Amino acid sequence: MDRRHFLRAATAMPLARAIAAPSAVFGTAQLAVAAAPAHADYRKLLVLVELKGGNDGLNTLVPYRDPAYYALRPKIAIASDHVVQLTDQAGLHPALAPLLPYWRNQQLAVLQGVGYPDPNLSHFRSIEIWDTASRSEEYLQDGWLTRAFATSPTPRSFAADGVIIGSNDLGPVAGSGTRAIALADTEQFLRLSKLAQPAPVARNKALAHILKIETDIVQAAGHLDGKRVFRTAFPDGGFGNAIRTACRIIANPSGVAAVRVTLSGFDTHANQPATQARLLGELAAGLVALQAALDEMGKWNDTLVLTYAEFGRRPKENQNNGTDHGTANVQFALGGRVAGGMHGAAPDLARLSNDGNPAFALDFRNVYATVLDRWWGVDSRVALGERFAPVPFLAA
Amino acid sequence: MSARLALAAVLLSVSGLVHAAAGPMGYADARHLLARTGFGPTDAEVRAFAGLTRDQAVTALLRDARTTAATPPPAWALETGPTGAPRGDNVSEETRRAYRQLQIRQDLELRGWWLQEMLATTSPLTERMTLFWHNHFVSSQQKVRVARFMYTQNALLRANALGNFGTMLHAVSKDPAMLIYLDTAQSRKGQPNENFAREVMELFTLGEGHYGEQDIKEAARAFTGWSIDRETGQFLFRPGAHDNGVKTVLGKTGRFDGDAVLDLLLVRPETSEFVAAKLWREFVSPEPDAREVQRIAQAFRGQNLDVKAALRALLQSDAFWAAENRGALVKSPVELVVGTLRQLELTPAAAAPFAVAATGMGQVLLSPPNVKGWPGGDVWINSTTLLARKQFLDRLVRAAEAPVMAKTMANSGEPPTSTAGEPNTSREALMATPTATTMLAAPATPPTEAEENRARARRAALALERGMRNLQFDATVWVAQRQGNSPAAKMDTAQALLLPLPAVTADPSTGEIDAASFVRATLLDPAYQLK
Numbered sequence: 001m002d003r004r005h006f007l008r009a010a011t012a013m014p015l016a017r018a019i020a021a022p023s024a025v026f027g028t029a030q031l032a033v034a035a036a037p038a039h040a041d042y043r044k045l046l047v048l049v050e051l052k053g054g055n056d057g058l059n060t061l062v063p064y065r066d067p068a069y070y071a072l073r074p075k076i077a078i079a080s081d082h083v084v085q086l087t088d089q090a091g092l093h094p095a096l097a098p099l100l101p102y103w104r105n106q107q108l109a110v111l112q113g114v115g116y117p118d119p120n121l122s123h124f125r126s127i128e129i130w131d132t133a134s135r136s137e138e139y140l141q142d143g144w145l146t147r148a149f150a151t152s153p154t155p156r157s158f159a160a161d162g163v164i165i166g167s168n169d170l171g172p173v174a175g176s177g178t179r180a181i182a183l184a185d186t187e188q189f190l191r192l193s194k195l196a197q198p199a200p201v202a203r204n205k206a207l208a209h210i211l212k213i214e215t216d217i218v219q220a221a222g223h224l225d226g227k228r229v230f231r232t233a234f235p236d237g238g239f240g241n242a243i244r245t246a247c248r249i250i251a252n253p254s255g256v257a258a259v260r261v262t263l264s265g266f267d268t269h270a271n272q273p274a275t276q277a278r279l280l281g282e283l284a285a286g287l288v289a290l291q292a293a294l295d296e297m298g299k300w301n302d303t304l305v306l307t308y309a310e311f312g313r314r315p316k317e318n319q320n321n322g323t324d325h326g327t328a329n330v331q332f333a334l335g336g337r338v339a340g341g342m343h344g345a346a347p348d349l350a351r352l353s354n355d356g357n358p359a360f361a362l363d364f365r366n367v368y369a370t371v372l373d374r375w376w377g378v379d380s381r382v383a384l385g386e387r388f389a390p391v392p393f394l395a396a
Numbered sequence: 397m398s399a400r401l402a403l404a405a406v407l408l409s410v411s412g413l414v415h416a417a418a419g420p421m422g423y424a425d426a427r428h429l430l431a432r433t434g435f436g437p438t439d440a441e442v443r444a445f446a447g448l449t450r451d452q453a454v455t456a457l458l459r460d461a462r463t464t465a466a467t468p469p470p471a472w473a474l475e476t477g478p479t480g481a482p483r484g485d486n487v488s489e490e491t492r493r494a495y496r497q498l499q500i501r502q503d504l505e506l507r508g509w510w511l512q513e514m515l516a517t518t519s520p521l522t523e524r525m526t527l528f529w530h531n532h533f534v535s536s537q538q539k540v541r542v543a544r545f546m547y548t549q550n551a552l553l554r555a556n557a558l559g560n561f562g563t564m565l566h567a568v569s570k571d572p573a574m575l576i577y578l579d580t581a582q583s584r585k586g587q588p589n590e591n592f593a594r595e596v597m598e599l600f601t602l603g604e605g606h607y608g609e610q611d612i613k614e615a616a617r618a619f620t621g622w623s624i625d626r627e628t629g630q631f632l633f634r635p636g637a638h639d640n641g642v643k644t645v646l647g648k649t650g651r652f653d654g655d656a657v658l659d660l661l662l663v664r665p666e667t668s669e670f671v672a673a674k675l676w677r678e679f680v681s682p683e684p685d686a687r688e689v690q691r692i693a694q695a696f697r698g699q700n701l702d703v704k705a706a707l708r709a710l711l712q713s714d715a716f717w718a719a720e721n722r723g724a725l726v727k728s729p730v731e732l733v734v735g736t737l738r739q740l741e742l743t744p745a746a747a748a749p750f751a752v753a754a755t756g757m758g759q760v761l762l763s764p765p766n767v768k769g770w771p772g773g774d775v776w777i778n779s780t781t782l783l784a785r786k787q788f789l790d791r792l793v794r795a796a797e798a799p800v801m802a803k804t805m806a807n808s809g810e811p812p813t814s815t816a817g818e819p820n821t822s823r824e825a826l827m828a829t830p831t832a833t834t835m836l837a838a839p840a841t842p843p844t845e846a847e848e849n850r851a852r853a854r855r856a857a858l859a860l861e862r863g864m865r866n867l868q869f870d871a872t873v874w875v876a877q878r879q880g881n882s883p884a885a886k887m888d889t890a891q892a893l894l895l896p897l898p899a900v901t902a903d904p905s906t907g908e909i910d911a912a913s914f915v916r917a918t919l920l921d922p923a924y925q926l927k
Contacts, residue, residue, distance in 0.1 A: 121609075122598060124768045168758045168778060169765075182778040192783035195790055195920060199901045204724045205682065207897070209774040210782065210922045217779045269579060269591070319587045355609065 040152035040378045045250060045299065046145075046371060047290070048172065048260040049307045051283070053267030054123065056276060056323050057312035057330035058347070061110060064091050068349035073317045076273055086110065090346060095280035098288050099332070106340030108332060109393035111367060113344045115328040115360025119311065123267070123325075127310035131171040133365055133384050142175030145258055147383040148372055149178050154257045159223035160216065162258040163249050166242045171260060179216050185241075186226035186248045193221035223254040232292040235285040239263045243286045247293040250303075257376075261286075266309065270320035283307075287334060301336030304375050304394070308364070314356050315349055328360040331367065339395040366391050420447045423892065428722060429453055431896065431927045432679055433711070434520025436735025439878065439893050454711045458704050461558045462519040464551070467512050470505050473547035479629055481542060500852065502543035507761045508748025510550065514734045515747060525557035525703070526550065527730065528678055530762075531769035532671075533568045533600060535577035537762045544629070545573035546762050561671060561701035562662045565600060569658060570631040572624050578767065580622045584637035588616035593657075595767050601661040603670040607646060614643040619654040668693040668701065675710055681721045682773050688713055723896035723926040726776045729757035731927065732785055736792065736919070739894060740874060742867045749860035756784040777925065789919040793912060795869050871912040887914050897923045 063069045064080040065088070083091030086103055090110075102108035118136035120126045129136060133144035142150075149161045162173035164182040173180035183189040196217040202208035228251045234244040242261040249256055263283055268275050287305065294300040312329030328347045347358030369388035372380035381387050421429075426445035430437035445453050482492050514523045530553055537546050549571050556564035568574055569592070575581040578596075583589035593616035597607045621638025624631065643652050646660055661667055672693040676684040692709040699705035715721060727735065733754050737744065744750055751761055758781045764770055878893070880886035887909075891899060895918065902917035909917075918924065 122594065122604075123766060125604065164778075168775070168781060170778060180778070182780045184780060189779070189783065192787050195783060195786035197901050197920070197922075199922065201900050203897055204720070206724055206726050206774060206926055207900070207922060210726075210777050210925050211900070213777055213779055213782050214922065217783065220779070269589075270582070318589075319584075320582055324590070355613075 040154075040376045042154045042158070042255065042257040042376060043302060044375055045256070045303045046258040046375065047246065047250075047303060047305045048258065049283070049287070049305060050127075050167075050171070050260060050262040051266050051279075051307055051309040052127075052262050052264040053309070054126075054311045054313055054325060055266040055279075055309045055329070056268060056272065056326075057309075057328070058315055058323075059272070059276060060093050060096070060280065061086075061112065061330040061346075062091050062093065063089060063346055063349070065089050066346075066349055069315070072315045072349060075321055076317045076323070087342060090342070093276070093280050095277045096284050098284040099334075102291070102334055103340060106395075107336060107338050108334050108340050109338050109343055110341070111331040111333060111343045111362060111391065111393065112346050113328045113358070113361030114331050114364050114367060115311070116363055116365070117360075119327040119357070119360070121311065121325040121327075123310055127171070130308060130310055130364060131174065133368055143170065143172040143178070144368055144383055145172040146175040146178040146180075148376070148378050148380075149173075149257070151382040152376070152378040154179075155255065158255040158257065159249070159252050160220045160256050162260070163220075163246075163256055165245050165249075165259065165261045166238065167260075167262045173258065173260075179219065181216060181220045184245065186224055186245055188226075189217075190221055190224060190226045193217050196221075223252050224249065225252060230293045230296055232289055232296055234289045234293075235282065237282060239282045239286045240289065243290050243293075247290065247297070250294070250299065251297055268313070268322045269318065269324060270322040272317075272322040291334070303335050304338065304371065305332075305334040306367070306371070307332045312347075315347070315352060315358060316356050327357040331364075333367075333393050337395050339393055341393075343391050343393050362391065363388060370394060418449055418451075421450050421453065422446050425450065425717065426453065427893065428717070428896070429457075429711070430520070431735070432716075432725075433457055434524055435514060435731055436739035436894075437520075438738055438741060439889075442893065450717065451712065454708060457521050457711075458558065458708060460519060461525075461704075462517065462522045463555050463557070463559070465509075465513045465554060466518070467509060467516060469509055469547055469551075470502070472502060473506065473509075473544055475544060476628060476630075478626060479542045479544065496541075497848075499537070499541050499543055503537045503546070503762060504748055504751070504856075506537075506543050506547055506550075507751035508746065510761055511730070511734065511751045511754075512747035514730070515737055515743070522554060522557055526554045527728075528675075529553040529557055529564070529568075531764060531772075532674065533564075533574065534764045534767045534769045535571075535573040536764055540573045540576045542573070542576070542629075545571075545576065549573040550762075556703075558703050558707070561696075561703055562658075565596075565662065566655060566658055569596065569619075569654065570622060572629060572631065575622060575624055575631070580619055581624050583616065583620050583622070584634075585617075585620045585639040588613070588620050588639065590616040592616070592619055596658070597661065599768060601667040601670065602664055603666060606664070606666045611645050614645050615652075615657045617641065617643055618645070618652045618657045622654055662701065665693065665697065668696045668706075672696055672706055672710075675706055677773070679707075679710055680713070680716050681724045685715055688715055723923060725927050726773055727925060727927050728770065728772060728776060729754040729759035729781070729785070730761060732757065732925070733788065735927075736789065737867075740792070740869055740915075742792075742869055744863050745866060746859075746863060749856065749863040752856045752860050753788050757781050757788070758784075782925070785925065786920055789924070790916065791864055792867065793869055793871060793916045793919060795865055795867055871915040872910075875911040875914065883911075887911075890915070891918055894918050895921065895923045896926050899923055 058069065059076065059078055062078045062083045064078070064083045070077050078093060082094050084094060084097045084100055085091040092099060099108060116129065116136060120129060120136055131143050132140035134140040145162055154161050160181040161179045164170050164173065164180060166184050168182060170180050170182060196214040198215040198218055199211050202211050226248060228248045230247060234240045239261070246259045246261050249259055263279060265275065265279055290305065291300060294303050308331055309329055312326045313323035314326040318324055344362035349358060352358055365384050365388040369380040369384060370390040370393060372378045372383055374390050374394050423442055423446045427437060427442045430441055430445060448456065480495065482495050517523050530550070533553065535546065535549055537543060540546060549568065552567055552571055556567065578592035579589040580592040590612050593612045597612065597615070598604050617639040621634045622631070623634045623637065638653070640651055640653070642649060645652060645657055646664070648660055650656065669689060673684045673689045676689055676692070692706055695709035696702070696706035710716060733750050737750065754761065758776060759770060875886050875890055878886040878889040880889050899918065899921045900923050902921040
């Protein structure tokens, strides 16, 4: 039985048997699937970390035993003795060494070969596919979280459904109906929110949109505490600031279901090694600070951190010490209730498509289904349009 | 009703329409035309157009469009020869830093120059169209890192803004900023870079869905050899790097070079339709009418892709003037900033700080977020950007009060941290990145790039604060200059100038309210965000 068939079978099994199912197939220590509660549990937080530009997954999770990897990347491959070894096949980029303790504590799950059929290699189209959870040829307006919140609304008392930090692109919470707040800094947001004024009249769609934003601002501002101080030291720089802002939002007692932060600059067509090392270093430092601050708030066990990017990069390096747009990629899931270990399957570098890209092993919508069904208890079929089996990267 | 009566009724209504279109269009129509085709018009501009018919007004706008900027560019923008950009690995960190800082300075200067031209021009349509093409044929200084090239491209877009689309496509494809931005300059025979080939089809001409991956691969070979002469900073064709083999693009086969591929794209009807639909979203409404787009595309094709022909068809369409489309479009940040200064008749001593104001609202001139450009429309407005807009407007009318802007602008970041995206390998970032070892070893004597950015953001915010304070907007004088027999009537006129729709939250013209509060309430009204 292949992996996908197993997943389908596993979800069809009665709960008790699913929990008892052998985990060896996945190479994970735990395979436990929590029962979906009758009502969505939005006390559990989702933090999405977008690695914008298309992070190179092959130099993030390095197949350091694979000769094909070194043959494809004579100039930019990570040498096997520099890799932070996770398994006897795969290891992390050295800049991600700060994540090793989470791996050892089984709180880091590595999702390999994530992609989707008929991949699109355009940045905006592919991130749109990820953010709307559409099929490759399907155009959807609303983000996947927007559809989830429409299916199972968050409590009205929440400050917002989703908060987007440091980016004007609302991504997974784009579209109508959801209460999405985009901000860069909580104190500034609170000060300026006094300029917003809700009003009932809308003469056209553009005006209706503006009035809705005014209302959302007033609602969110009523619940946020912009001055929360943490013992945790946040790293310098844009990403560190975004993590601090995220923590201030998470600290609000009235709740928020999802927060997204963005780290930009991964479109490494040229001179990739230095750029990616710097960015992954920022990512690791930011995630460590995030975990420490969540611990401080007592929320690490109720938080799922999930990285994503629009696509991975082509296995064969280009002439400019860089890589071009590719397909299957690696994602990290972190959190107190994550079942650590490897999921999916490493890209098969010996069998690349005509355009030089590997096949994907795990559909990103299976990952989303895990968040919806297993983390929040929201029926993923409505938000995703069809049934995608969850991936067992969450502990009970 | 008899057939004759029905016919008479039809004729009557048609002649009524003809009459309405043939007579002077009046204040509201003139305001609509000028707001849509320019930046916020002044009262005097609106009144000058109000006496024209719609056709006369459209004809005048197109006839009088400039092709050059009246504001002289910074001297460095006209330099020729090598760019001075550090190349290779043997360049000291100091040299790189000096170049980076020079580029950041020049970039800000250039943005200020363009904003100044938008404020001062007698041809706002030219600047709006230049901005439209900047957002169509996107290049970003974040990647190009040669401000001089961004100026050259800007001048090229302005020269062709209301000219021939084909001429512009050929020219911009060989433009140095574009050759860098979409990696054409790095593309060579045997190792074609697909970036330009993909975007020229997806975003510049056909639109997604009208070509295949194989077309991209083949077209990419045709563009190999298009390069930049390092000595002159001009386009250079390198025959040795060009793949002159046979290619098949869109079903046509031949030894195509880059120009031949562009010609294949230009003759496709999808190209004229794609551009017509984009012009519709820019000037008419967020939802193009498919049949009308076809008609405009036909007019566009019928005149060999003359942009003026497309604009004429668009601006003379019933939809452009329809009541339901008034106030249906969201102003871009640059339109909001420039339009507000124009409408309030304010002349800043320096324009650059006001380009920074637009940055805080999500629009960095000369640095669109990715090759798709600013998405525009509703996307301009989220909680961050709406508050930044309101803060700017609030501050403008309360110029005399204590400054609060500096800190918040500094927080908003300049340049923003979220500029990355499409081919965004920021040279600045690459050049500035120390190796892991130097990062550990070197003491923190020279400021890090992040520190430089923060310091620069603070300086920019202070410059904006100063610039706003020095404007000294006097609401009482401004309202008194409006037409009307009473304060209340003057306020009515002022609101008819400032708002495309009746006020939503501002309580208009009771006559009890003071001028400053009235102008502030009108600018903070949600309807002021629309055009």
